[in-house]
Amino acid sequence: MKKFLSSQLSIITYSFRWTIIVLPVGIAIGSVVALFLWLLNMAIHYRFLHSWLLYLLPVAGIVIHFLYKLYGRSAERGNNLIIDEIHEPGAGVPKRMAPLILITTVITHLFGGSAGREGTAVQIGGSIADFFAGLFKLNPEDKRLLLTAGIAAGFGAVFGTPLTGTIFAIEVITIGRMQYNALLPCLIAGFAGDATVAAWGIHHTAYHIDVVKTSAEYYSHHLPIDLLLLVKVIFASALFGLASYLFANATHAVKAFSLKLIKIDWLIPVSGGLIIIGLTFLIGKTDYLSLGVEPQHPGAATIVSAFQQNGADLFSWLWKLIYTAITLGTGFKGGEVTPLFYIGATLGNTLAGFLNAPVSLFAALGFIAVFAGSTNTPLACTLMGIELFGGEHAMLFAVACFTAYFFSGDSGIYTAQRKENDKIENGYWDRLFGKYKR
Structure with a gap:
């Protein structure tokens, strides 16, 4: 009985500690993702009204190239850098990654480039999570967990799918193995990121499947x-x-x-x-x-x-x-x-x-x-x-x-x-x- 109670106390302590650590991280990531989604929407609709911006896409490419050449350094590797840092913590995820990927993604879409937004959200999540890991002076193992939670927060926030963000973060790192000790931090981060985006008034696209009629069941x-x-x-x-x-x-x-x-x-x-x-x-x-x-x-x-x-x-x-x-x-x-x-x-x-x-x-x-x-x-x-x-x-x-x-x-x-x-x-x-x- 004593062993059981000790185990339960450890679980409560673990849960409380990670809630305290992850909540501000998820809220910060959600806020930056909300800003990103707002800017992205503005850029896309501005291009809709000014089709000639497509002709400047090559110039936009030059700007993006030199922004990364001057300021990007290791940030150029994007999502792969974050995944590598989770496997083997090294120099860390540069703080400049979040603003750099946000700005350059908006530039890409403003001038008509065909790209997405998940990579941007994940890099925002990884960069902010790495910053907080240094702020909290986490050990390498806890830093890995927080970086994984940063992926969950970014992904859950950008698509409005916190549960998917949770599982995506622990499934994407290694094919064939899931890091279950990251489940709780990722779950907290995913929901915090998504809730923060919603609190900022950002809405996600709704999809609908029609009723499927079958001839035989x-x-x-x-x-x-x-x-x-x-x-x-x-x-x-x-x-x-x-x-x-x-x-x-x-x-x-x-x-x-x-x-x-x-x-x-x-x-x-x-x-x-x-x-x-x-x-x-x-x-x-x-x-x-x-x-x-x-x-x-x-x-x-x-x-x-x-x-x-x-x-x-x-x-x-x-x-x-x-x-x-x-x-x-x-x-x-x-x-x-x-x-x-x-x-x-x-x-x-x-x-x-x-x-x-x-x-x-x-x-x-x-x-x-x-x-x-x-x-x-x-x-x-x-x-x-x-x-x-x-x-x-x-x-x-x-x-x-x-x-x-x-x-x-x-x-x-x-x-x-x-x-x-x-x-x-x-x-x-x-x-x-x-x-x-x-």
Whole structure:
């Protein structure tokens, strides 16, 4: 009994200590993310009213390049630096990372670059968490936990998904292993960040899945399952995984090719900006610039429109993939996740037409599954489906995210991710089919 009471007291002390540490961190991160979202919204709508700003994208690229050259130093590595610091604390996360990524992301979107906002929020979270770790004089192990909580706060705040932010933070660090001792700090940070953004009056985009009508239902022990629909979901999710693989490798390839081909480094973002301008003239529409959440003109393909019949073109997903790979691969700043939402939702819209499947459901499945495959975080993305779209299709969310995760290969958008276990055991296929070999 004495041992049990001592254990309970330790739990209470641990919880109280981390609440005191994490709450101000989450509130600070949430406040900066709220400022970022407000500035980003202003920048995007200003460009909507002044389309000529796109022509200055190459100049914006030069400004971003020299800002990082003069002030960025290690901050140039972005999310990967934070992940490395969690694995092996070193020089720390520079304090300049938060203002630098905030400013340069807003510049990218103001002039039409195709990027996201998750990377910015995560870097804001990591930079502020590192500052507080020094302020509180935390030991290396506690600093790791606080940096992980900073990721949760940034992610939860920028998308309005605190539970997803919690699981994402502990799942993204290492493929195949989750850091459960970070669960409580991440949970507190995720909710504090999200609540702070809401308190500042910042609202997130709402998505809706229409009622799904099925011709035949087969019942499991608890959940209704349409077997034909399930087969369609698995097939589509395999393609979502391949899209994840294509996106991750395209972004890395553009960066490697640019560095090899262009010897004057500031010309790399200039070339990226010129290509984006040229592509926009070539296809005759601005749908694939910036976030892709709100339409610049009526009828534009956006993430929201993808949830409707005929809400995306046949290759909207591919164009967005190309635009984003060029933008990020040539040095512009922002995140990858919102473009991944766009790629997934519009690909889901296209596949729904071919498979005679519910459009809004498949857009939602693509939304979370392409993200899951690109970041190797199927649990977090399953939870994101529930937080954003409700729990009615939770099983299909899980099927989509885990299928995409397996089909996305070993690569991902975060090169600093470490791998504890292979997605499929080494030698599995050799053993399975070995008897057929001669």
